[in-house]
Amino acid sequence: MRFKLTLNKLYAWSLVSYERVVMLDSDNIFLQNTDELFQCGQFCAVFINPCIFHTGLFVLQPSMDVFKNMLHELAVGRENPDGADQGFLASYFPDLLDQPMFHPPANGTKLEGTYRLPLGYQMDASYYYLKLRWSIPCGPNSVITFPSAPWFKPWYWWSWPVLPLGLSWHEQRRENLGYSSEIPVALIQAVLYVGVIAVTRLARPSLSKMCYNRRMEKSTMFLLSLLRVVAAWSILAAYTIPFFIIPRTVHPLLGWPLYLLGSFSLSSIVINIFLLHPLSVLTTWFGIIGTLLVMSFPWYLNGVVRALAVFVYAFCCAPLIWASLVKTMSSLQVLVERDAFRLGEPNQNAEFTKLY
Secondary structure, eight states: OTTTTGGGGGGGGGOTTSSOEEEEOTTEEEOSOOGGGGGSOSEEEEOSSSSSOEEEEEEEOOOHHHHHHHHHHHHTTOOOSSSSHHHHHHHHSTTGGGSOBOOOOTTOOOOOSEEEEOGGGSEEHHHHHHHSSOOOOSSOOOEEEOOSOGGGOTTSGGGTTTSTTHHHHHHHHHHHTOOTTTHHHHHHHHHHHHHHHHHHHHEEEOGGGTSOOSSOOTTHHHHHHHHHHHHHHHHHHHHHHHHHHSOTTSOHHHHHHHHHHHHHHHHHHHHHHHTOOHHHHHHHHHHHHHHHHHHHOTTOSSHHHHHHHHHHHHHHHHHHHHHHHHHHHHHHHHHHHHHOOOTTOSSOOSOOEEEO
């Protein structure tokens, strides 16, 4: 389903009112002018894979004859390894690997035939993550592509700092399109989160006063188990709900603070409802902040050192997060044993809120 509509790229060959067409995927970032691509021949593409060219960027000369022939090949079931444009075009132009490298003529004339494009026209972002710098000597370093998992494309706010180059994509968007559609939603969410934090600082619901009985009932263990499950799911919801309601394409430098604010505000509700120790619930919150700092540190020697730093940090944080979870569950048990909760007690105290 991911590649359902990619064969629409074939319609580019029907644009016969143009002499040349440069076909692009939406996950490309241009670092400099690439007008020289319009001088290339009938078909030109880059080999990111040593044996198979990449269709994230390719040059073509529109032709109705070629277009009709492609449709015919689709109808008769031409070999297509991946079922998408990549596999079809690779089988349609099987000899491209043997063609000469494209070098734009200095006089601006258009070439004929098929050519391989230098790697600099489709620099896989993974090359950068290995060295944390570009080291591609063949051809101009002109275009970055992000052939990564669909949920880690550079336009998603959470892709940075997992993928450091995501900021480059957002910088170009800021300069060209802006964020006028996302900013109002983000501001509304921020105001709501601040309001939630303010309310929870003024009022602390006390479940220990809902049902009070000094005798240990048979239902206490069941209630304790139920309370643990509800508390665990509430904490999980506090960390996941803000992630899903933030506008997905907002700038990361706005998305991450908004997520941290949202998870903090919802965690404060959980802390007050279940009378939990704040530090035990917020250990994960501080861990996320630390992860962002470790990932975004700009002075790593290379990607391997960066990956090792993230691994060491995660290894050190895991016991702390586990200990905080254990402490949270044990505090619930102490709360139940202290006040002997019993749901449905007729003489409930009507006062649920303690102001301080």
